Amino acid sequence: MTQTTYADLADRVVVITGGASGIGAAFVRAFAAQGSHVAFLDLDTQAGEALAQEVAKTSGTAPLFVPCDLMDIDALRAALSKVHASLGNAAVLVNNAANDQRQVLSDVTPGEFDWMIGVNFKHVFFAAQAVVPQMQARGSGSIINMSSIAWMRGAPGLPVYAGAKAAIVGFTNSLGRKFGPDRIRVNAIAPGMVITERQRRLWYPDEQVITEMRTRQAIPDAVTPEDIASMAVYLASDASQRITCQCFRVDGGLA
Numbered sequence: 001m002t003q004t005t006y007a008d009l010a011d012r013v014v015v016i017t018g019g020a021s022g023i024g025a026a027f028v029r030a031f032a033a034q035g036s037h038v039a040f041l042d043l044d045t046q047a048g049e050a051l052a053q054e055v056a057k058t059s060g061t062a063p064l065f066v067p068c069d070l071m072d073i074d075a076l077r078a079a080l081s082k083v084h085a086s087l088g089n090a091a092v093l094v095n096n097a098a099n100d101q102r103q104v105l106s107d108v109t110p111g112e113f114d115w116m117i118g119v120n121f122k123h124v125f126f127a128a129q130a131v132v133p134q135m136q137a138r139g140s141g142s143i144i145n146m147s148s149i150a151w152m153r154g155a156p157g158l159p160v161y162a163g164a165k166a167a168i169v170g171f172t173n174s175l176g177r178k179f180g181p182d183r184i185r186v187n188a189i190a191p192g193m194v195i196t197e198r199q200r201r202l203w204y205p206d207e208q209v210i211t212e213m214r215t216r217q218a219i220p221d222a223v224t225p226e227d228i229a230s231m232a233v234y235l236a237s238d239a240s241q242r243i244t245c246q247c248f249r250v251d252g253g254l255a
């Protein structure tokens with residue numbers, strides 16, 4: 001796939017949560033290829049360090065990897081302060097980290113509920129809270145929140161995850177309306193079925209199930225992390241300067 005180059009993204013500070021693997025790693029690679037100053041946060045230190053090394057070789061500039069458990073809001077704030085001190089004001093925030101742990105309604109304890117909201121929504125809120133003043137200081141910004149088609153389609157095994165991913169769209173619209181006058185744009189991306197290494201290992205070990213799901217797409221080809229990254233890069237750049245408060249499905253037209 002050809003990647004469009006957006007000249008305005010060169011040298012911009014781009015912060016990505018959960019960037020060490022899966023779709024987040026595609027974001028790190030795509031923004032680094034744009035010449036952006038990329039920082040990414042993740043609890044997977046091994047994968048994060050390996051990706052930083054790989055991207056340093058391919059793009060010539062090492063992204064800043066900050067190990068961080070986003071469940072700990074103080075740690076998130078400290079990590080974002082470190083990024084700010086190292087790279088300056090963030091122009092772009094991609095709120096990507098999540099966990100789509102399957103659950104059965106009757107079995108979910110209050111503790112598990114809080115954990116799912118913590119890993120899928122709470123850090124999204126507090127990361128945005130931390131970077132909005134930086135974007136105001138530089139006069140514009142783009143926040144991209146990762147939602148999911150799971151809440152639109154009514155995924156039965158994901159009651160809390162689906163709720164959190166719907167909440168992210170409500171939050172996106174609230175933030176976009178509040179900070180539009182500051183030229184801070186806030187959009188969401190709702191991917192369809194993207195078979196990352198983790199998705200295949202945990203939820204889709206059976207190729208037959210993947211094939212069946214793809215027959216429900218209007219375009220029957222695999223939706224890749226790079227397809228999602230293309231949308232993120234577009235939403236980050238000035239090419240989308242009048243687009244805010246939107247949620248974009250990137251799902252091949254899944255019915």
Ligand SMILES: NC(=O)c1ccc[n+]([C@@H]2O[C@H](COP(=O)([O-])OP(=O)(O)OC[C@H]3O[C@@H](n4cnc5c(N)ncnc54)[C@H](O)[C@@H]3O)[C@@H](O)[C@H]2O)c1
Nearest residue numbers: 018021022023042043069070096097098146148191193194
């Ligand atoms: N893959 C899909 O089919 C799909 C579909 C719809 C939506 N999405 C959304 O796209 C985004 C990326 O999905 P993915 O499939 O690449 O996910 P993934 O599970 O493969 O990767 C998530 C990343 O977040 C990190 N992470 C998780 N918990 C963390 C924590 N507490 N602190 C720090 N880092 C943490 C993980 O280490 C990992 O690197 C998520 O928001 C997900 O909900 C994915």
